[in-house]
Amino acid sequence: MVNTNPEILEKFKNIDSLEVLINPNDLKRLSKDFYSYSPILKSKLEGCMADLVVRPKNVQAVLEVAKICWEYSLPLTIRGSGTGNYGQSVPLSGGVVMQMNYLNKVESICKDTGFVKVQTGCLMGQLNSDLQHKGRELRLLPSTWKTATIGGFLAGGSGGIGSIKWGFLRDPGNLIGLDLITIGENPQLLELDAQQSEPINHAYGTNGIITSVIIATDIRHYWHSIIIDCNSLSESIDVLKICMGTAVELKLGTILEKDIVQQMPKWFNQYSVLDKVLIQSTLEGIRTIEMICKKYNLSTNMLGIEDELENGLNDLVWNHTTLQLRAKDKSWTYLQMLLPLDKEMELINKLRNSYGRKILWHIEAVSQNGFPRLAALPVFKWTDKKELYEIIDLCKKCGAIIFNPHVLTVEGGGLGVVDADQVKAKNRYDPKGLLNPGKLEGWNKKEKYII
Ligand SMILES: Cc1cc2nc3c(=O)[nH]c(=O)nc-3n(C[C@H](O)[C@H](O)[C@H](O)COP(=O)(O)OP(=O)(O)OC[C@H]3O[C@@H](n4cnc5c(N)ncnc54)[C@H](O)[C@@H]3O)c2cc1C
Structure with missing residues (x-):
C-alpha cells in the first residue's frame, strides 16, 4: 500500500x-x-x-x-x-x-488551420467557449461536454454531438498530435504526430500519459434546435434519413421513441408524447428541415439557438438519454451499436417480436467512414446477464455491430479485437505495464503482438 x-x-x-x-x-x-x-x-x-x-x-x-x-x-x-x-x-x-484537472491551459489556436493545442485536463465546456471567442468550436462533443476533460474524451470517448458530420474521434483528421509522457527510469516527454498518436487514441490511458493534445476544430456555427413529431418509429427513421440526405449542415440527429419521450423532463414532453426526431442545424438548414416536414405533414417545434436555451437538446441525447431515464429509475441500462445499413427496422422488429416493448429505441445519426449511418443506444430495464447476452446475440445476428458497455477492456468495449499497435505502443511507453492495469486485453498476450 x-x-x-x-x-x-x-x-x-x-x-x-x-x-x-x-x-x-x-x-x-x-x-x-x-x-x-x-x-x-x-x-x-x-x-x-x-x-x-x-x-x-x-x-x-x-x-x-x-x-x-x-x-x-x-x-x-x-x-x-x-x-x-x-x-x-x-x-x-x-x-x-x-x-489531470490542473493541467488545463489552452496553449495555442492556429489561425490558418483552426488546430488547437490544449492541456488534457481542460474541461471541454471551457475549451469550447474559448474557441467560440476565436470564431471556432469543437467538432465533437460527448453529451457530458460541460464536465468532461478533453484528455478523458480522447482516451475514453468515441463521439457524440457532431458525429453526424465529423464521424468518430478515431477517424483520421480529428486528432492531429499529442504530447505524451512515458513511464521509465527516466520518463520522457514525447511529441507525437497524427500517425504516431493513433494507437494512443481511445486506449483508456493504458499506453502513455497524455499531457496535451492537438485537435482539429470547426468554424463556429450558431446551431438551432428543432423537434419534429412523428407518428411511428419507422416514420422517424425515414424523416431522419431524409434530413441526412439534404444539402444542409447538421450537428445532431436523434430519435427518441415515444415511450422514452414520456420519461424525459417535463419541458420536453409537455406538448405531445409522440416519437420525436431532434435536429440541430444552421438557421438556413432549419428552413429546409421545416420545408421537408411540411411536405410530409409533420409538426415541428423550433426551440432556438441551442447555446442560448435554458432547456436544450444536448441534455437529452447520446448517453444523456440513459441518464434522464436513470434519474427516475436506476434499473434502466443500455447497449450501444451501429445498426445494419438500411435494415434498421428489420432489426428493431425482430427484437420487438422477442422482447416486445421491453427494449426502447434511442437512435443517433452518425457518419461512418464518411457515409451516413444510424447508431443506437437502446435502453431496457435490467433482468440478468443471461438476458443481456441473448439481446446482444440477436442484435449481432441481425447485422448490428455491438460496442458493449458492460465490459472493462478497450477491446471488449470496441470491436472485440486486439489492436496490435496499441499493444506495441504500451510496450514502448509503459514497458512494465503499470498504466491502468487490466484494461488492455492484448497486453496479456503481448508476445503475440510485439514482433
Ligand atoms: C451521461 C453520460 C453521457 C455520456 N455521453 C458520451 C458521449 O456522448 N460520447 C462519448 O464518447 N462518451 C460519452 N460518455 C462517456 C464520457 O463522459 C466521455 O468519454 C468523457 O469524454 C470522458 O471524459 P473524462 O474527463 O470524464 O474522462 P475519465 O472518465 O476521467 O477518463 C476516461 C479514460 O481516459 C483516461 N484518461 C483521462 N485523461 C487522460 C490523460 N491525460 N492521459 C491518458 N489517459 C487519460 C482515463 O484513464 C480513462 O481510461 C458519457 C458518459 C455519461 C455518464
Whole structure:
C-alpha cells in the first residue's frame, strides 16, 4: 500500500507542484466513474480504490510521478473528470490515481488551420467557449461536454454531438498530435504526430500519459434546435434519413421513441408524447428541415439557438438519454451499436417480436467512414446477464455491430479485437505495464503482438 509506506509517500509529498490526497473519502470518490450504468460492472468494481490520488500542477510534476511509479512498480491510473462509463478510470489494482484537472491551459489556436493545442485536463465546456471567442468550436462533443476533460474524451470517448458530420474521434483528421509522457527510469516527454498518436487514441490511458493534445476544430456555427413529431418509429427513421440526405449542415440527429419521450423532463414532453426526431442545424438548414416536414405533414417545434436555451437538446441525447431515464429509475441500462445499413427496422422488429416493448429505441445519426449511418443506444430495464447476452446475440445476428458497455477492456468495449499497435505502443511507453492495469486485453498476450 502506497499510503502506508512512509518512504514512498514522502517521495510524492516532496514533489513541487503536486497535490497529494490520502483522505479515504477522496480516494473513494476519485476511484469511481459512471460504471453503475452497468449492473455487471457495478458488482465487479464496487471495492476498487486508489491508495493515493495526486494532482500535478505542471508537466515536471507528471514526469516525477512517472519516475516514482517506475521505481516502486506502482500501478498508475490517469483520471480526467471520471465521467467514463466502463470503469475506465477505476484503478483495478489500487496504486496511484493521477487527476489531470490542473493541467488545463489552452496553449495555442492556429489561425490558418483552426488546430488547437490544449492541456488534457481542460474541461471541454471551457475549451469550447474559448474557441467560440476565436470564431471556432469543437467538432465533437460527448453529451457530458460541460464536465468532461478533453484528455478523458480522447482516451475514453468515441463521439457524440457532431458525429453526424465529423464521424468518430478515431477517424483520421480529428486528432492531429499529442504530447505524451512515458513511464521509465527516466520518463520522457514525447511529441507525437497524427500517425504516431493513433494507437494512443481511445486506449483508456493504458499506453502513455497524455499531457496535451492537438485537435482539429470547426468554424463556429450558431446551431438551432428543432423537434419534429412523428407518428411511428419507422416514420422517424425515414424523416431522419431524409434530413441526412439534404444539402444542409447538421450537428445532431436523434430519435427518441415515444415511450422514452414520456420519461424525459417535463419541458420536453409537455406538448405531445409522440416519437420525436431532434435536429440541430444552421438557421438556413432549419428552413429546409421545416420545408421537408411540411411536405410530409409533420409538426415541428423550433426551440432556438441551442447555446442560448435554458432547456436544450444536448441534455437529452447520446448517453444523456440513459441518464434522464436513470434519474427516475436506476434499473434502466443500455447497449450501444451501429445498426445494419438500411435494415434498421428489420432489426428493431425482430427484437420487438422477442422482447416486445421491453427494449426502447434511442437512435443517433452518425457518419461512418464518411457515409451516413444510424447508431443506437437502446435502453431496457435490467433482468440478468443471461438476458443481456441473448439481446446482444440477436442484435449481432441481425447485422448490428455491438460496442458493449458492460465490459472493462478497450477491446471488449470496441470491436472485440486486439489492436496490435496499441499493444506495441504500451510496450514502448509503459514497458512494465503499470498504466491502468487490466484494461488492455492484448497486453496479456503481448508476445503475440510485439514482433
Ligand atoms: C451521461 C453520460 C453521457 C455520456 N455521453 C458520451 C458521449 O456522448 N460520447 C462519448 O464518447 N462518451 C460519452 N460518455 C462517456 C464520457 O463522459 C466521455 O468519454 C468523457 O469524454 C470522458 O471524459 P473524462 O474527463 O470524464 O474522462 P475519465 O472518465 O476521467 O477518463 C476516461 C479514460 O481516459 C483516461 N484518461 C483521462 N485523461 C487522460 C490523460 N491525460 N492521459 C491518458 N489517459 C487519460 C482515463 O484513464 C480513462 O481510461 C458519457 C458518459 C455519461 C455518464
